[in-house]
Amino acid sequence: MSSLTSVTVAPLAPAHADEVLAIYQAGIDEGSATFETAAPTWPAFDAAKLPRHRFVALDEREVVLGWVAATAVSDRCAYSGVVEHSVYVQPDARGRGVASTLLKALIDSTEAAGIWTIQSGIFPENIPSIALHLRAGFRVIGTRERIGRHHGHWRDVVLVERRSPVID
Numbered sequence: 001m002s003s004l005t006s007v008t009v010a011p012l013a014p015a016h017a018d019e020v021l022a023i024y025q026a027g028i029d030e031g032s033a034t035f036e037t038a039a040p041t042w043p044a045f046d047a048a049k050l051p052r053h054r055f056v057a058l059d060e061r062e063v064v065l066g067w068v069a070a071t072a073v074s075d076r077c078a079y080s081g082v083v084e085h086s087v088y089v090q091p092d093a094r095g096r097g098v099a100s101t102l103l104k105a106l107i108d109s110t111e112a113a114g115i116w117t118i119q120s121g122i123f124p125e126n127i128p129s130i131a132l133h134l135r136a137g138f139r140v141i142g143t144r145e146r147i148g149r150h151h152g153h154w155r156d157v158v159l160v161e162r163r164s165p166v167i168d
Contacts, residue, residue, distance in 0.1 A: 007098055009105045012054040012067055017042040019064035020056065027088045032126045034086070035148050035155070052113060053083065055105045057098045065093040068102035070110065070118065081116040081167065087129075094128075103136045107162065116167040121147075121157035130158060138162040 012020060021042065027033035040048070054069035066089035073082045085106055089098045110118055122129045124143065134140075138160040146154040 006060050007065060007096065007101050008058045008060075009055050009101055010058055012049070012056045012069060014042070014046070016056050016064050016067070017045075020067045021045065023064065023067060023088050023090045026091060030091075031151075032123050033088065033129075035150050037151075050083065053085075053106060053109050053115075055102055055109075057089075057093075057102050059093075065090055065096075066098045066102055068099075068106045070106060073119070081114060082119065083110060083115055083117070084119050084121075086120065087132075099129075099132050100136065103132070107136070107164075111164050111166055114167060116164045117161055118164075119159065119161040121159055124156050124158050130160070133160045133162075136162065 021039045024036075024045075025039040028036050028039060039045075048071055049069040050071060054067070056067045057065045059065055066087065068085060068087040070083040070085040073079050073084050087099050087102050087106075089102075106118065118138075119141075120133065120138075121144065122133070124130075130140070139162070141159040141161055144157045144159055147157045148155055
């Protein structure tokens with residue numbers, strides 16, 4: 001575990017499920033974080049996320065402030081070093097460096113595992129998330145126009161990626 005200004009990062013565990021899914025649902029409800037319309041069940045969430053690459057940020061009372069998790073992009077061996085991630089922070093914990101701390105933990109874990117690329121799709125309106133990713137070393141690849149429908153409307157997604165400088 002590592003800590004930064006009263007935020008501790010720990011592996012995301014089943015004990016965190018309720019808080020993690022509530023934070024996810026809050027992000028969904030805001031409408032600018034995901035195409036999802038409802039948080040999944042814990043078994044579905046747990047099955048989809050790579051166990052070694054998911055973390056929570058905890059405050060001094062062990063309350064979950066945010067989470068980050070990665071999924072495999074493909075089961076094809078050529079893409080074994082590529083993951084897609086999500087990072088969510090509870091609304092009242094934003095602006096405290098929680099997301100940056102979580103992204104650092106994800107980057108450290110993926111690089112230690114030989115993963116060379118982390119990617120994500122972000123709605124263009126989610127400017128704080130795009131800025132966060134740029135500060136963390138991600139770059140904008142481009143905009144996937146009208147890639148999916150969200151509440152009956154076509155939405156664009158900005159594709160960002162971070163190519164590890166330490167993985168050959």
